Amino acid sequence: MAGAGIRTVATLARLAGRGLLRALRPEPAGPEGGAGFETVLRALVAAPSVAAEVREVRFVTLSADESGWLAAACDVAPGDEVTVIAAGNFWASKALDMRFGARIGIWLRAGEHGRIRKTRGAASSLRMEEGGPLYLVAKPPGEWADERGAFDPAFPRGGLPGAISVCVITWKSGAAKGLEALAQAGDYAGLVAEALEDARHPIEAPEGWNYLWRLGEGRIYRAAEGDGARRICCHTHEDVGILQFPVNFPLTESTRLRWRWKVDRLPCDLPEDIQPTHDYLSIAAEFENGQDLTYMWSSTLGEGTIFRCPLPYWDKVETHWVLRSDASRLGQWLSEERPVRADYAKAVGVPPQRIVRVWLIAVSVFQRGTGICEYADIELVDGDRVLKVL
Structure with missing residues (x-):
């Protein structure tokens, strides 16, 4: 906890320094109203x-x-x-x-x-x-x-x-x-x-997916084809959006979430575990109890870091698991497989019985950066049972 506190102070100090530099060299804050x-x-x-x-x-x-x-x-x-x-x-x-x-x-x-x-x-x-x-x-x-x-x-x-x-x-x-x-x-x-x-040319949500109503529709995600496989491309800039795919899948000891992703650019270069820097890219599972566990790519937090979401409301329902943070792997297609029930037990507590949605999350609203990534071959697996999500 002491280390996290020191990190938070250091992050806020860096943000304050950047804010001062921007004040000395102001940039347009987008189209002006009035x-x-x-x-x-x-x-x-x-x-x-x-x-x-x-x-x-x-x-x-x-x-x-x-x-x-x-x-x-x-x-x-x-x-x-x-x-x-x-x-x-x-x-x-x-x-x-x-x-x-x-x-x-x-x-x-x-x-x-x-x-x-x-x-x-x-x-x-x-x-x-x-x-x-x-x-x-x-x-x-x-x-x-x-x-x-x-x-x-x-x-x-x-x-x-x-x-x-x-x-x-x-x-x-x-x-x-x-x-x-x-x-x-x-x-x-x-x-x-x-x-x-x-x-x-509206950018529609990929077939079968929908934006979480709490955050509203957006232009962040689009369907694409490549190498004979369906993909979802994500491009976020000064924006936030959660894309959801409904499922009804039992959560057992052998349940696995598999996917491939290629993260080209992260929306933040600071630790993402406090509200002013909580910009990130991730994939998540939502459970029947309303909780979600999200596997994220961090710019600085160590792989295996687990933390509760720092945002109001979300701190009651969302837990983050840093799966990747090696910058040398950016721009590469990586295959992932997670034992969801065991991960939930470690990160959240007593596991529920079912997974009800798969999410893709993109946040770039706090530091107003840009995040770019792609997803492919998302599936839930339990023994011989395979549910193809993407």
């Missing part, structure tokens, strides 16, 4: 060719306070395509240069009890599944009480300075057509081009 954002977007949507495609447009400013869901003063119907273009940041710590941008923080729902949806990026479109008055909220990484957008009182949302400016457009004839007209009219910090690319 009056300039709204002025440009209002002019673009007012262009005759764009206005002909727009059913409704609304501008709202979102803060990370306790005010909750904000009415956008417009209604949507099932099937409507809505584009959200957003700019700005919330600051968790300016001293440590920790901020969260529009890429991860914009959620929508139709009606006061509609299912929550997150935008895939700072500029992207959604096809609405439900109808009613449209509501938005800015929600940096944290926890929901349910899929209808109730906030968990154990994780208060206030205290973060900053704001995100949002332009919400409901189209008459679909997002792609409307955004083509909008792109012809102009752009703001590349956000219109991003939205058009998202509408034309």
